[in-house]
Amino acid sequence: MKLDPWASDRIKDYARLRDQFGLGTLTPDAGGLPEGTLFRRSIVFAHRGWDLFGRALADGKPTALMTGLMPSGKMHLGHKMLLDQVITYQRLGTDVFIAVADLEAAATRNVPLDACREFAVEEYLRHYIALGLKPCQFYFQSERLQVQRLAHQLSHKVNWSKLEALYGFSNSTSLAHANAPLLQAGDILHPQLEEFGGPRPTLVPVGVDQDPHLRLTRDLAAAMRMVRCRQAKDGRVGAFAPPADGVEKLLKDASKLCRKLGFKKQELNVNYGALYLDDAGAADVEYIDAALAHVDASHGGFGFVSPSSTYHRLMLGLTGGKMASSEPDTAIFLADSSSEAKRKVKRAQTTGGQTVEEHRKTGGTPLECPVFELYAYHLMDDDSRLKEIHDGCADGSWFCGECKALAGDLLGEFLEGHQSRLAEAN
Known part of the structure; x- marks a missing residue:
């Protein structure tokens, strides 16, 4: 089974897809999951990293949500399904960011930028407001320099082989199209820049055909970190940092934070860039890693918390295939x-x-x-x-x-x- 963010076919077996791509099952009783028909009926059925976001949401801690729109087709009920989720989270206090993917539309569908702007406002933003969306960060990729700069910085952490494996790119793929996933990653991660609220759990609710973007972005978020929590090959959990000037201070600050979190059985090995946390288990890794993002940021890093994602089913077209604006x-x-x-x-x-x-x-x-x-x-x-x-x-x-x-x-x-x-x- 193949997922193509720009041209996926109708999906018939969601359980098989979930298992093939390693998605977690999102059940109606998941911690922090909002109420609503899409959630209790498991139309939103899978996730990556929900527990981190759900815990922050349930505890009333700062959270962000990132979504986007492709200004190339009229808004239909399949698009509304995403907005219903966005509005639900906004009402719970989550900061909402909505990108108009005008650069991506120009690269992948040859839509002129001026046409993208008019279409996004007339065909999408007006409907969003009528559906109940309140003021939020609604922006155009072509005008948000922070996203473009971040996409450039992220490009240093990915090679052609990875893009080819994730998206099926070939020798005929234009560089503009190949750059689109990096812009998407910049969109997803930029709400965690200091000027937009800093590191915090961020949710990206999407149709399941968009999962390649999330896999790429989660890998890039980790690659941009100076210090991360993970489980080593020997099974020990710890905070790890690559050798560099200031690594000892970085790990000592990580140690202080971990003690505050309740992990006090520690072993510091500066030569290996390791702070072992012997009273932490595999289930603690995501929680500790998110907390370490603030230490990372305080030492000049980006401090990206790995974005969470939820996946909803794609609506059937009335004629039996996939629902599409072009038909x-x-x-x-x-x-x-x-x-x-x-x-x-x-x-x-x-x-x-x-x-x-x-x-x-x-x-x-x-x-x-x-x-x-x-x-x-x-x-x-x-x-x-x-x-x-x-x-x-x-x-x-x-x-x-x-x-x-x-x-x-x-x-x-x-x-x-x-x-x-x-x-x-x-």
Whole structure:
């Protein structure tokens, strides 16, 4: 199975994907996980490094969230699913950063920068405000010099072989396209620069097809650190720093911090650049490493805390493939009229029987149906009512026609209300 941030196909087996790429399972009872349909229904289903972010969120400590938008297609319900998460975290006090990936759009989709600006404001920012987003850091890659400079600094820590392995780049890949992942890494890490709030747990909620960016950025965050906590080959946990001037002072400051954290059984070996913490275990590594970020920063390092990420399922297109802005009949756009949305739903591909008799006999497969996804992801907060629809579809007592009619009505109500708020957002 392959993940391509710019052109992933429909994903059919999320459990296999999760296991293949080493993602953690995100269950509704995970510590610090917000309430909401996307979380309790495991539509947001996997993670990297959630425990660190979840603990900070639950404890009321400073956190940041980084997301972005590609200004090259109209906003649809798949995009709304991400904004629903962003707004949830913003209401919990998380600092929100939203990048308009105009440089990436120019590099990978040949969209002029001026067109990116107009499209981002008219087609995305207005909808974001109407959906409930409050003031935050909303910026353009082409105008945020800190991101561009950071991308350049990060480029010293990655080679072509790694980009080729992560993204499938080839000899025909343009350098502008190859630079796009480094800009993404700069976007993700720059909220931890001192001028934007300093080192703190940062969450990047994404569709699972974007995971290559997170793998790269987590590796780069670690590579930029002067001192890190990890488990050595012999199983001992410690803080480690490469040989350099000032390493003894760096490790002694790390020792003081670790004692405050409760890890007092220590062995300092300056020649090896090691501070062993013999009362720490593998489960403590992430927590200690995040705390050491502040020591790193105090010695002139970046002090990046490895970013956390959550992954949501990708919405099915109404015609059966992937929902895409470039194929209007696959998606419900937030600018669609109520009548247009109902037309699309009425024509949607479903999994029920071809005839009434066949459907009564075999039922449908709701978890593979794009109309059922409209209910589960956006239209129905009531879990018991959703279960009735699911079970009725599966046992053949709830027919596709009435299912589409109800979904069309609920969708029409949502769009009319949203577009009324959109007029106010202007």
